[in-house]
Amino acid sequence: MTEMISLEEAQALVLANVAPLSTEVVEVLDAVGRVSAADLASDIDIAPFAHSAMDGFAVHAAELESASEDEPVKLDVIAEIGAGEVYDGPIEAGQCVRIMTGAPVPDAADAVVKYEIVGIVSGDGKPGSRVSFTAPTKLRNNIREAGEEAHAGEVIVHTGEVITSAGVGFLAGCGVLQVPVYRRPKVAIAATGSELIDPSEVPSAGKIRNSNSLAIAACAKAAGCIPTILPIVEDTYEALEKTVLDAVETYDFVVTTGGAANGDFDFIKPVVEGTGELLMTTVNMRPGKAQTFGLVKGKPVFGLPGNPAAAYCGFEMIVRQALRKMQGYSHFNRPVVRARLSQDTKKKDPRRIFLRATLTKDDEGYLVTPAQNQSSGLFGPIQRSNCMAIMPEGLESRAAGSMIDCMLLDVSEEVLI
Ligand SMILES: Nc1nc2c(c(=O)[nH]1)N[C@H]1C(S)=C(S)[C@@H](COP(=O)(O)OP(=O)(O)OC[C@H]3O[C@@H](n4cnc5c(N)ncnc54)[C@H](O)[C@@H]3O)O[C@H]1N2
Numbered sequence: 429m430t431e432m433i434s435l436e437e438a439q440a441l442v443l444a445n446v447a448p449l450s451t452e453v454v455e456v457l458d459a460v461g462r463v464s465a466a467d468l469a470s471d472i473d474i475a476p477f478a479h480s481a482m483d484g485f486a487v488h489a490a491e492l493e494s495a496s497e498d499e500p501v502k503l504d505v506i507a508e509i510g511a512g513e514v515y516d517g518p519i520e521a522g523q524c525v526r527i528m529t530g531a532p533v534p535d536a537a538d539a540v541v542k543y544e545i546v547g548i549v550s551g552d553g554k555p556g557s558r559v560s561f562t563a564p565t566k567l568r569n570n571i572r573e574a575g576e577e578a579h580a581g582e583v584i585v586h587t588g589e590v591i592t593s594a595g596v597g598f599l600a601g602c603g604v605l606q607v608p609v610y611r612r613p614k615v616a617i618a619a620t621g622s623e624l625i626d627p628s629e630v631p632s633a634g635k636i637r638n639s640n641s642l643a644i645a646a647c648a649k650a651a652g653c654i655p656t657i658l659p660i661v662e663d664t665y666e667a668l669e670k671t672v673l674d675a676v677e678t679y680d681f682v683v684t685t686g687g688a689a690n691g692d693f694d695f696i697k698p699v700v701e702g703t704g705e706l707l708m709t710t711v712n713m714r715p716g717k718a719q720t721f722g723l724v725k726g727k728p729v730f731g732l733p734g735n736p737a738a739a740y741c742g743f744e745m746i747v748r749q750a751l752r753k754m755q756g757y758s759h760f761n762r763p764v765v766r767a768r769l770s771q772d773t774k775k776k777d778p779r780r781i782f783l784r785a786t787l788t789k790d791d792e793g794y795l796v797t798p799a800q801n802q803s804s805g806l807f808g809p810i811q812r813s814n815c816m817a818i819m820p821e822g823l824e825s826r827a828a829g830s831m832i833d834c835m836l837l838d839v840s841e842e843v844l845i
């Protein structure tokens with residue numbers, strides 16, 4: 429329990445100790461990016477009626493069978509149907525109906541021929557005109573059938589599916605305006621350290637700004653959670669115990685930073701052990717070896733290390749996965765690509781090392797350049813990176829040009845790869 433375990437063991441352990449939260453019903457727009465907690469069915473057929481995919485003329489396909497350049501078939505235009513209108517009269521032999529995209533195809537027609545390939549014999553193509561067709565048309569040509577996408581009562585989004593932006597439109601079209609989704613975890617974030625002051629203040633001798641709480645809150649927000657930053661906790665067992673015991677009453681997940689190692693003022697391990705069940709203390713990774721996890725009153729409590737990059741890595745590699753599971757997601761790993769190292773990279777520590785690095789693309793594929801400064805104490809190199817280049821466990825250094833796995837961090841248009 430307290431020995432060093434691999435990252436995969438740590439992830440599995442934490443995932444095994446959290447479960448999807450209860451569900452809540454939200455407006456369909458607020459469901460974007462979230463996981464459906466129910467099978468959602470359409471209330472009507474989609475499309476509700478057969479409609480035209482083109483602006484053109486609704487015809488009987490059989491009438492155009494003999495149509496050719498030399499012997500066009502000529503028909504009288506007897507009506508016009510715009511989107512939102514209905515024509516339910518007959519279409520006799522020698523007749524057709526002018527129809528707009530989206531308008532219901534009359535039962536009396538079985539194909540639509542688009543404007544561009546129809547000639548005008550007389551008039552302007554509107555009712556009262558005569559038009560000519562120089563080629564046959566396929567049956568049901570340019571007709572979008574009723575129920576093409578879904579039938580009334582059919583499940584259109586299943587439990588566990590992530591609702592996309594397009595999915596919001598799909599659901600709206602199917603009459604699903606309220607969506608049950610898994611609740612967002614309420615995450616408490618408490619920084620421990622008697623050296624810490626609020627970031628709004630200028631530090632006096634020996635003090636530093638508490639930057640971890642805001643970074644971890646930002647990570648939690650990006651992971652879909654509702655973060656709350658608790659007051660800074662001084663380095664005593666009693667103060668941290670009180671913070672943890674209070675937090676587990678209100679929040680779904682408690683994250684602390686600092687005090688995770690074995691120093692004289694490191695209390696997260698004894699507090700979790702003293703108030704609940706200590707399940708993990710050390711992970712074979714760098715930055716972020718000191719990672720504490722346990723359950724207090726059944727609630728997950730995670731003690732991230734104090735070094736900023738170590739706290740960030742612990743959150744992104746382990747905590748984020750748990751918070752995703754709590755929201756019903758079923759995939760937890762960020763995308764990984766193989767890239768060529770741009771420079772010789774030494775390995776002096778046998779832990780798995782996550783190098784803050786920049787991934788670019790050239791003719792030969794991905795190229796990765798580790799940041800100059802890999803200090804665990806810095807956020808800056810992460811701000812300027814777009815991936816973590818992964819040096820596996822062991823002491824094998826890598827030469828420039830060798831291939832290495834890179835985990836993408838925030839993938840957006842701003843990440844130029
Ligand atoms: N004898 C050993 N000492 C340390 C070891 C070790 O193996 N043996 N490991 C080092 C590593 S690596 C890490 S990581 C840290 C983890 O220890 P803690 O979690 O107890 O971290 P702290 O001592 O509380 O803080 C470390 C560092 O980070 C600064 N810090 C803390 N909280 C914040 C915050 N909220 N915002 C910004 N910066 C913060 C703190 O001032 C320290 O400089 O242990 C090493 N020591």
Ligand code: MOO
Pocket residue numbers: 713714715716717718733735738804805
């Ligand atoms: O374990 Mo420390 O996290 O390498 O910075």
